[in-house]
Amino acid sequence: MTEVGQELPDWTLDEVDAERMxxxxxxxxxxxxxxxxxxxxxxxxxxxxxxAQGPATMAMLANLVRAAFPQGRLTRLHVRLRGSVVAGQSVRAGGRVVERGPHGPGAEKVRCELSLEAGGRTVLQGEAEVVLPV
Amino acid sequence: MSAATAARGPAHPLAHLVGTPIPGGSWRLADHENWLGHDALYSTPEQAPHPVMAFVAAQRGLGVTVAELFALWGTDMADGPMLTESSLEFPGEFRAGVDYEVSGTVESVQRKSGRTMGEFDLLTARFELAERVGAPVAVVRNVYALPRRAEQR
Incomplete structure (x- = not known):
């Protein structure tokens, strides 16, 4: 059961890969x-x-949400880019549920606050909405 | 800032762009690009595209290159335009192997100044991906910081 305030499991990467860029x-x-x-x-x-390209770091927050809600459908992702991520850095994406509510018959919508840290700094902040079956 | 805000005060040099369409075009996410997109974005390849590929679709289906897009907004790539915010919304199902029409408009432009960049514009552009018939399946809204160092010289 998803609850408001619940922390999402971290999504981590040991080393950002220049080849993928x-x-x-x-x-x-x-x-x-x-x-x-x-x-x-x-x-x-x-x-x-x-x-790393902005969309690459944005994807890391999407990956966090997709891993936390494998049965869900990501309907919205918004990010603010606050810093850079460079090849070779490790990164950690984290987040928490800040709102949940009904979303039509048999579904609920969950809203999460998200952040991405690299090199000891928050380089990305954002939020996501996911529709989940109930 | 809205178009209405842009109209207040001294005329912004790019105010005429607000509400005007970006050339636009069409794009299809090929199966191999879908696989490569997942891999490049640290995701296990699967049939459903990685959500961030909607950003790729918007950029690839613009009808102009990235450099040409920034040139439309009075910025050279060498000036260092930056993406500062992005949002993806999925009112429908974004799929690989489907032809999407890509359209875009400039929503707002706002002159700013900062210690690092000096004078710059924050430009918000909105892109839609839609099948030939039907409502958009994805909406991408990007905010770019466009340096205006040359105007300060």
């Missing part, structure tokens, strides 16, 4: 070399390694 750059048709050329972020003084 390259694939995502192709999928997004994103020409920004910050995400695939290891020389660019250091040259610009931004980071020592390639920087």
């Amino acid at each position: 390259k694939v995502l750059a192709l999928l997004l048709a994103d020409p920004n070399p910050l995400h695939f050329d290891p020389a660019v972020a250091p040259r610009l003084g931004i980071a020592e390694r390639p920087v």
Whole structure:
């Protein structure tokens, strides 16, 4: 049973993978070399390694929610980007249920607050809504 | 900020963009891209797309490249435009192997200044993915920070 205040199980990743960023750059048709050329972020003084795309970090919060509610349907995800995640970093996504209520016959909607931490900082904040069968 | 807000005070140089459509186009998530999307986003591949692939669909189906999109908004890629907020909503079922029409509009634009970026614009754009007939299956709303350093020189 999902209850308001309930913490979602953390979603963690030991190491953000630069190779996956390259694939995502192709999928997004994103020409920004910050995400695939290891020389660019250091040259610009931004980071020592390639920087993950915003959608990549957004996906980590989606993964947290999907793992917490495997029978649910994600209907909304909103994120605010507060910092960067770079290749090689470990990340931890966490969240908690802040609201739940009926959503038509045989279903309820759960709203969760979410955050993603990397390098000791909160780099992403957001919230999600999931529709669950009851 | 709404379009109405943009109209108050001194005219914003991009105020004319508010409410205007982004070129738009169509896009289909191919099965191999669906697999690669899951893998790239740290998710076990399955038939249903990763939700963030709706973001990819919006970006790929714009009808213009990312660089051309920012150019429409008066920003060069070299200026370092940044995504600051994003929301995905799924009023319908987003699927692989389906042709989606992608449409978009600029919802608002607001001039800001900060210590790191100096003067910049916060531009909110809304994209819809819909089948040829029917309501949208996904709505993507992105807020971009567009540096205006050149205007300060």
